[in-house]
Amino acid sequence: MGTRSRGFPQLARTAVTAAVTAAVTAAGALAAAPAQAQVRAGPVSRPQPAGPPTPAVPDPMPPGRYRVASATYDFGDSAVAIPGFPIKVELRGVVHYPVRPRGHRFPLVLFLHGRHATCGSGEEISLDWPCRKRLRPIPSYRGYDYLARHLAYLARHLASHGYVVVSISANAINARDNEVQDFGMAARARLIQRHLERWHRWGTVGGTPFGRRFVGAIDFSRVGAMGHSRGGEGVVAYAAGHAGRALPYALRAVLPLAPTDFARHAVTRVPLGVVLPYCDGDVSDLQGVHFYDDSRYALRGDPAAKHTVTVFGANHNFFNTVWSPASGQPGAFDDAGWRNPGGVCDPGRPTRLGEAGQRAVAIAYVTSFFRYYLGRERRFGPLWTGAALPPRSVPGRVLVTYHAPDTPRTRKDVNRLASPRDLSVDALGGPVKLRGLTGPRICQNRAGGAACLSLTRRVPSQSEPHADSAVFGTPGTPLFKAQWRGRGAQLVNGLPRGQRDLRRYQAVQFRAAIDFSDLRNPLGVAQDLRIVLVDGRGRSAGAAVAPYTRALAFPPMARLKRDLAPHFLLNQVRVPLRAFRGVDLADVRAVKLVFDRMPSGSLGISDLLLTS
Numbered sequence: 001m002g003t004r005s006r007g008f009p010q011l012a013r014t015a016v017t018a019a020v021t022a023a024v025t026a027a028g029a030l031a032a033a034p035a036q037a038q039v040r041a042g043p044v045s046r047p048q049p050a051g052p053p054t055p056a057v058p059d060p061m062p063p064g065r066y067r068v069a070s071a072t073y074d075f076g077d078s079a080v081a082i083p084g085f086p087i088k089v090e091l092r093g094v095v096h097y098p099v100r101p102r103g104h105r106f107p108l109v110l111f112l113h114g115r116h117a118t119c120g121s122g123e124e125i126s127l128d129w130p131c132r133k134r135l136r137p138i139p140s141y142r143g144y145d146y147l148a149r150h151l152a153y154l155a156r157h158l159a160s161h162g163y164v165v166v167s168i169s170a171n172a173i174n175a176r177d178n179e180v181q182d183f184g185m186a187a188r189a190r191l192i193q194r195h196l197e198r199w200h201r202w203g204t205v206g207g208t209p210f211g212r213r214f215v216g217a218i219d220f221s222r223v224g225a226m227g228h229s230r231g232g233e234g235v236v237a238y239a240a241g242h243a244g245r246a247l248p249y250a251l252r253a254v255l256p257l258a259p260t261d262f263a264r265h266a267v268t269r270v271p272l273g274v275v276l277p278y279c280d281g282d283v284s285d286l287q288g289v290h291f292y293d294d295s296r297y298a299l300r301g302d303p304a305a306k307h308t309v310t311v312f313g314a315n316h317n318f319f320n321t322v323w324s325p326a327s328g329q330p331g332a333f334d335d336a337g338w339r340n341p342g343g344v345c346d347p348g349r350p351t352r353l354g355e356a357g358q359r360a361v362a363i364a365y366v367t368s369f370f371r372y373y374l375g376r377e378r379r380f381g382p383l384w385t386g387a388a389l390p391p392r393s394v395p396g397r398v399l400v401t402y403h404a405p406d407t408p409r410t411r412k413d414v415n416r417l418a419s420p421r422d423l424s425v426d427a428l429g430g431p432v433k434l435r436g437l438t439g440p441r442i443c444q445n446r447a448g449g450a451a452c453l454s455l456t457r458r459v460p461s462q463s464e465p466h467a468d469s470a471v472f473g474t475p476g477t478p479l480f481k482a483q484w485r486g487r488g489a490q491l492v493n494g495l496p497r498g499q500r501d502l503r504r505y506q507a508v509q510f511r512a513a514i515d516f517s518d519l520r521n522p523l524g525v526a527q528d529l530r531i532v533l534v535d536g537r538g539r540s541a542g543a544a545v546a547p548y549t550r551a552l553a554f555p556p557m558a559r560l561k562r563d564l565a566p567h568f569l570l571n572q573v574r575v576p577l578r579a580f581r582g583v584d585l586a587d588v589r590a591v592k593l594v595f596d597r598m599p600s601g602s603l604g605i606s607d608l609l610l611t612s
Contacts, residue, residue, distance in 0.1 A: 055382040059391040060368040064161030066098035073209050077130040080194055085187040086179055089172035096159040107222035107374040111167040113140040114229020116323055118171040120330025129175035141169040143320030158367045164218050168195050183262055188234025189241055200248050220249035222374045232259025240265040253373035258316050259288035264474045266298035273307040273369045277314035279345035281335030284564055286465035293477040296403050306403040307384055309365050310571055313353040313396050319362050324355050343563040344556045357395040364394045386572050401572035404611045412610040414591050415493050417480035430494030438483045445476040452604055453568055454518035460563035479606040489595040495588055502585045505610040511570035516555055518602035527552040528597035533580045536587040541580040544597055549573045
């Protein structure tokens with residue numbers, strides 16, 4: 001899978017690396033950029049909204065009001081010993097920070113890059129550490145600083161909004177992580193801890209190399225972490241290992257970007273946002289969705305929300321400028337484009353995002369996530385619940401899925417649709433009735449379990465991101481497979497006494513995926529169904545879901561034997577309760593899914609709930 005299958009670099013010389021121009025040194029590639037430079041997304045078009053108006057959200061693309069400065073620190077290639085790891089690792093990073101008015105304290109956000117070649121020169125790359133004499137370190141940690149032409153990217157853009165943003169180097173871990181059982185995730189978590197310890201010292205008493213520059217400048221009660229690829233699993237490992245521990249800094253938000261998920265950690269008590277690039281040619285099974293799947297119900301009363309962001313047309317490497325062809329760095333390439341020419345993710349397809357377009361999406365969602373959860377900019381809420389479409393400045397097609405905190409005020413689970421029992425009794429204790437469905441079942445896609453894709457149509461991909469872990473053998477995510485021929489099939493969930501007042505909630509929602517391998521879904525045609533509410537007086541109100549979502553669009557599919565996509569990937573269907581007119585929301589007796597909009601179909605469905 002590219003030069004780094006699930007983070008595994010392929011060091012043999014290929015046509016991709018042969019096309020890379022001569023190496024650009026770390027110093028030469030990273031000249032200072034204007035503080036207020038802004039990314040321009042390029043020519044990629046954005047789909048028009050379909051359906052009713054949605055709440056307005058601020059445009060996350062303009063830079064903030066602060067001037068931005070940057071500095072680096074470097075304690076050498078072998079500065080820190082990590083227990084259980086075979087070599088010492090570097091302690092190196094770059095910080096972008098606001099030039100602050102006196103007395104201001106800013107949140108701290110740490111970035112951790114993923115697994116990539118560690119050393120290179122021209123067409124030659126390696127996974128050595130330290131680098132051999134003729135090779136230079138590849139500065140993957142600088143891949144979130146700037147765009148081409150010195151336009152601000154993630155770190156500098158976020159800093160302009162009032163954040164101290166630190167990106168750290170992990171080349172030593174990348175060089176040897178396959179020699180340890182967990183692929184270096186514990187080492188990455190410890191590396192994060194070592195950097196945070198240094199930053200706490202620099203922010204409280206000062207020290208080399210910054211003196212007192214950051215003393216009093218950082219609010220350590222608001223710390224966030226973003227990790228890319230294996231770095232994404234690294235920040236999750238840190239969050240999982242440090243949740244609830246008494247530390248002088250508080251982790252308040254975690255965002256894995258195109259992550260691996262080998263060990264299947266759950267993230268609780270901390271808001272989680274998982275970004276899934278649909279054309280990921282490295283982590284091509286989109287296994288990072290399991291962070292969301294496994295965290296949803298891991299802790300009863302969990303006060304933290306979970307999100308996924310599916311970015312259609314995005315690949316793995318373009319999120320990091322150093323890994324992208326325009327950088328001229330050794331080993332940079334388009335991980336999606338080289339695998340299947342003519343496929344869904346071919347660079348020539350109009351639905352593919354280029355480097356500039358993909359990074360525009362990253363700026364919008366990565367920075368707004370931290371601005372929402374660390375900066376308390378509540379106007380971004382509808383963007384992250386999926387109640388609002390992204391602003392028009394954000395290119396491409398993006399789907400957001402939201403799992404609200406487990407509190408009576410924010411979420412009422414109607415039916416998780418995760419076990420055979422859920423087909424007779426729902427999460428509230430009410431009766432479940434299945435009418436007119438063909439072979440309704442719970443599928444889980446694991447050894448001994450039922451597969452979720454029907455495979456009655458020949459397809460170029462059998463990708464099921466919710467399936468079992470290929471590395472550790474952990475089970476897949478169970479979900480309900482709804483299949484029908486003829487209109488009028490129903491899934492009826494009864495609401496028992498004491499659970500019928502829905503007035504405190506804003507929407508009814510579920511996750512769904514169209515089975516592109518099933519002939520019951522017409523090729524290229526979107527699916528649709530209705531949600532129907534029935535009150536105590538027998539009145540009902542229904543709403544078709546298609547005007548509110550693109551989650552049930554038939555995914556693009558090429559006429560190839562094998563391709564990266566499509567994926568059987570659950571995304572959110574959310575309908576506001578204001579759409580259900582004429583029923584008493586204080587006395588709802590049943591929530592139905594009615595499959596009467598299309599004559600036949602096959603869908604995966606989970607997580608039917610009410611949310612605010």
